[in-house]
Amino acid sequence: MNPITPIINGMAITLKHMFLKPVTLQYPTERPKVAARFRGLHALNVSHDKAKCVACYLCPTVCPAKCITVEAGEDANHDKFATVYEIDMLRCIFCGYCVEACPVDAVRMTGEFELANYKRQDFIYSKERLLEKK
Amino acid sequence: MVNLTIDDKQVTAPKTATIYDAAKLNGIKIPILCHDKKLKPFGACRMCLVEVEQMKGRQIPACTTPVTEGMIIRTSTPDIVKARKMVLELLLLNHPLDCPVCDKSGDCDLQNLTYEYKVNSNRFKDEKFNHEIDYNNPLIERDMNRCVLCGKCARICDEIVSFGALTFIDRGIETKIGCEFDDALNCEFCGSCISVCPVGSLLARPFKHKARFWALTKHTSVCGFCGTGCNLTLGVKDNKVLTTIYDENQGFHKGQLCVRGRFGYQFINSTKRLTTPLVKKNNRLVEASWDEALEIVAARLKGGSDVAALATPRLTNEELALFKKLLLDNVGTKNFDHAAGYAHAALTEGFARSFGASASSATIPDIQKCDFLLVIKTDAYETHPVVGFEINMAVKNNGVKLSILSDKKGKLSKLPDAVTLVHRPGSEVAVLNAIAKTILDEKLADGSAASLSGYAELEQALAAFDADTVAAQSGLAAADIKKLAAEYAAAGKALILFPSGQPYTGHTAELASAVANLAILTGKYGKEGCGVLCLSEKNNSQGAVDMGFFAQDGGMNGLEILEACTNGGVKTLFIAGENPLTSYPDRTKVKAALEAVEFLVVSELFLTETAAMADVVLPVCSFAEKEGTFTSTDRRVQFFKPAIRKGAQTKTDFDVFSSLIKRLGGQAPASPAAQFAEIAAGTAGYQGLSHVSLRNDGAFAAVAMTPALVVPKAAAPIVAEQGKLALVVGSALYHSGTLSQYGEGPMHVCPEGYIEVSRSDAAAGKIAENDLVTVSSATGSVQLKAKVSLRIPAGVAFAPYHFSEAPVNTIWAGQPVTMVTVSK
């Protein structure tokens, strides 16, 4: 093959794209539309003003990154609830197994993907931070 | 043996086996839900259905059907699988299915079977149960909505524990497990019912929601409370002991535990544990480094015979042997002892002279093998509850005849056909002597006895103990004493048990010899199901005796050491784990001694009231953080490994002693294993044992006996005093020594000291249950809660000794019987 041909082919593609709609997003002024099934930051679902989580420990059990910490307690009605529910986002691999394992639909994953922070400590999401915002 | 075919496999099984046993024996699994090998077959759940060809293919329960010759059995035909699925569907019909919040999840037979049989839908429809959940006691939660009515809890509580707290109540679809009058559970809280419940109906509340079953690491260990030496499985997560786990194959007791073993483990991870060494500066204990603390201690230990030591028999054999070595070789003192010096006398003096060995001549498994059992003091149940279970089973299942000689009645008295002779407090030796005299007079003695040394002297000395005189002194009937003697002598295999320990000051060498005489005179020792078993108090009491950690060759004993502290003979006192201020008699004296001694060093888990008086406090490890061996009361040597890592600033007693030896210029063995090798070489009965050989199962250290008859001196009879009660001190079922005060479980059910008085004395003093009463004796007075009880005879009172708050040793100065006044 003529050594010039690949270069011409490449130039042709470049030229073509000068007339197409750009794929680059002008982030952060332009925002991406995330798919409904996107696996971003977790949220704890709420029902009757309480987190739905019953502290069954299935998500920490299934989590391949071992980044969920749950501690269970007993409330005044002797019901089980999570006194601690923490996810270490630095270790999370966003596999979504925790959502799948939950027997009571207490945890889901949102479209939130902007998880940058200044301090390592801030990557540990406590129960309060994960509670579904109303 | 019978031959049969199970699933086309030719197998053999013993004649007494059920189909389930036969299958299990041959590696064929039949699912069960209501069957437990420790309990009698029941046949409630029908999970174990199998087909037997000879029965025209009918489905029958494997767990209740005995095998017969030539049986052809199928365990998993499609029809059987269908039937089992139906059983599960019916069980799940009213079941709440709240596995996510049920603590049993992961260890639940119903859950496992449902999974195994793929029961993922239900053909039937019905309402869920709606029983009220019993949260009334702090240890056991009872949620009858999850119950599958297997009856195991009710059966174990009856057949083994012999408490009978639970039973089936109501009938038909309404049937449930309930307590008396469908009331709240109030029992001895051994937790046996929890351990056998196949579902989450009965749960341990101290562990509730702490962790899931699958997240726990299981570590086998040996219980650190009493001398029974039960094996434990500790459930550990994140370096914390969170619970004890039932293992039906563990130990002679098949996983059975008492309230202390099952619910008393919290002391291990207690936040009250000492975390760093403390050194007294300006009259205050302040934190110090190990180097600083050990340097001070080592300097003080150079005092030779000015130094004395008291160790708790909760230390391991290796630690006690090393401590002894430190004291003898490096410090140069013979003044060391354990258990206050007198609590081991039954072994070290009594059995030593009667049997020529400082150990019991019988073992716990002998209880089930004897025909006749004599228990001295009903307290044997309280001090060693799992031995008590063995007695329950012996009497109920094996028809062992039980006689009890005691100063009060107790739980054992309630066993079928048990005879309790309630004598006046303090007269047990006299009664035993009267029994011995009857044996001689009625010619019931074994032929060989007359040739033993001491026979003539004994015969002569016993002249003073004819049944009538002793009966009058002890408040018994002469005929009862004679009958007991005749029954004991006539029994083919007879065993005598008695507890010993710090509160039992009356259970001395004299009592031990009096008991030994009976066995020796009738030749009932050294044979299966025969002998005398001294139930020593702490987990390693027998070990401490075997290691020789007591006053010998002119060394001072426990009480003499304290005396010498007061008068200046001892200047440095090293207390390893003992808490004399609460557990030794006569608090005022002990306190004076600990104040007077120039230098006091205490190694402890907690800042006990004794440790608080020390000049140096060394934080040491519990049994769960170290390795070593304990020797149980029947001389089973058992090895255990650490279940958790020790705290950064704590050391094992072994490490403490070896650092001190090195600081004093000596040489210490490198590890507990090396120390044990030395022990095995030099201790009678321990030959051939090693940490490696003991790794899986413990081993009995043999006891070589040379019997001799000894004249036991009986104490003078107690004179009743007008308006005073005869107080006997002892152990409460929920506690062991003072350590159990740091276990949440025991403290939930028995948080404080009390005094038990009879109904008539309570009525006379207008005392009601739970009244706060002032109990005074010649040595002091203390306020205790009153308990009015049917088991106590008039004129007698009982108080347990474990509690630092309201300590009983303010009124008890060590006499077997103390005369006290009780007033509101």
Ligand code: SF4
């Ligand atoms: S998404 Fe995956 S890695 Fe992240 S918390 Fe859930 S289970 Fe763990």
Ligand code: SF4
């Ligand atoms: S008892 Fe077993 S099946 Fe029932 S809720 Fe608990 S874990 Fe689930």
Ligand code: SF4
């Ligand atoms: S804890 Fe023990 S005594 Fe109480 S009900 Fe259960 S088995 Fe019976």
Ligand code: SF4
């Ligand atoms: S409470 Fe547990 S052990 Fe008792 S009958 Fe119900 S399922 Fe069986």
Ligand code: SF4
């Ligand atoms: S305290 Fe004694 S009887 Fe109870 S579990 Fe421990 S060793 Fe066994």
Ligand code: FES
């Ligand atoms: S296990 Fe046989 S009937 Fe329950």
